[in-house]
Amino acid sequence: MPIIHHSTIQQQFNKALEKASLDKRAVLFSYTEELSSFAAPLDLFSASYSEFYGERYFWKEPNDEVILIGLGSIYSLRVNQQTENRFQYIDREWEKLLASAYIFNPFDISGTGPLLMGGFSFDSETERDQNWTSFGNAAFHLPQIMISSIKGQTFLTINIMATRNDDEGTLELLQEKVQKLFGSTDQNKEISNIVNQEELNAHEWKESVALAVNAIQEGELDKVVLSRRMRLDFDKTILPEQVLSRLWMEQHQSYLFALEELNHCFTGASPERLILKENDQILSTCLAGSIKRTGNAADDGLLGLELLNDRKNRDEHQFVVKMISDVLDPFCIEMSIPDTPEVMKMRDIQHLYTPVRGKVNNTGTTLLKLVEALHPTPALGGIPREKAMELIREVENSDRGFYGAPVGWFDYRGNGEFCVAIRSGLLKENEAILYSGCGIVADSNPEDEYIETGIKFKPMLRALGGKNL
């Protein structure tokens, strides 16, 4: 059982209270300790339902080296309008909060101590539709209780926005909350079942692919990624823990994420890293070019080889490699990029994959600066970027929301990671909207692209109990 009430924490907390009283404003107090034992991460997430539903945040990177469970939001940063640069805004406000914070964290380990979990919308220049209004153009949260599992070690971080109205009782209350959380088991929640499954505007989507191919052949642009949606209705409210536990079993080698905003939850299993930053080391991933999997290892091997040798897919992939390396180059003193891609095999699909590593040249290069520069990569936008964005706005008559956008976390030391939120969907009570897209180039065929986007629905569809798998 975690112990968060002893003299060290008390002293630190008292200092934060004094400062809050003097400054007449809230001061962040953060305390981290290592836990000796830890329930399975998803059991803990699930057990937090009664106390924290609507304010839960989950992150797991493919190798299980970083698993974060954030519960309760004691401080949030949102950007609703296009009034100023959303990346700079989040960076600046976070820095301001940290400037007066009292942080007790004896561990020099990324992902422990205070951190923000959240993400950005795909396109801040379009308005969010009603599904996405609570997410806006950026939504980040500092959890009240955070459990981080980092390379096998587990940590508890508690965060309090201390005000002059708080006293030692505040710590005690939080202590009780933590004890309750670790003591409680998952209430047997009812599983929701699909009552209706419907692809939205499939015919129009194929037409817009044909239109995009035309524009590319006319030389207006080189590549654009077009997405489409599927809607599912359920017999009762669909719970994020239900979806996450299926993704955990079936898509374990992906980034698993969930961001709740009251009764909405954006969740998914993405294979695509946008950027990882650990001190001055960065790692980005180029992922573009796809082929199916069959369930038979020998056939999958042959398909993988076909993908590696397919000109259309290699071109599509090369666009992404060039753009990501061009974008990161000015921020780096060293970079390393393999000459040829590898094949990354996911449960339902295989992709061409190239890792891009670098060493940043400047301490002022924040993770969000890199996210801003990279987003959207041609794996989700296109080439040239602005032209592709214009075409997406023109032909996709719906809001992508956070689909295809950066989702992740970053801590008070500036380390963190963002994935590109694909293979994802928005859960809103007894309805889910799933998103899927694919890269369109000069020789794309609408029917093939339709089939490819069908495959990309599968991870979420499977996790939700859907049909046609």
Ligand SMILES: C=C(O[C@H]1C=CC=C(C(=O)O)[C@@H]1O)C(=O)O
């Ligand atoms: C846009 C998606 O995938 C991107 C990532 C990998 C491969 C892609 C492709 O081959 O088209 C897409 O660019 C999606 O899954 O919704």
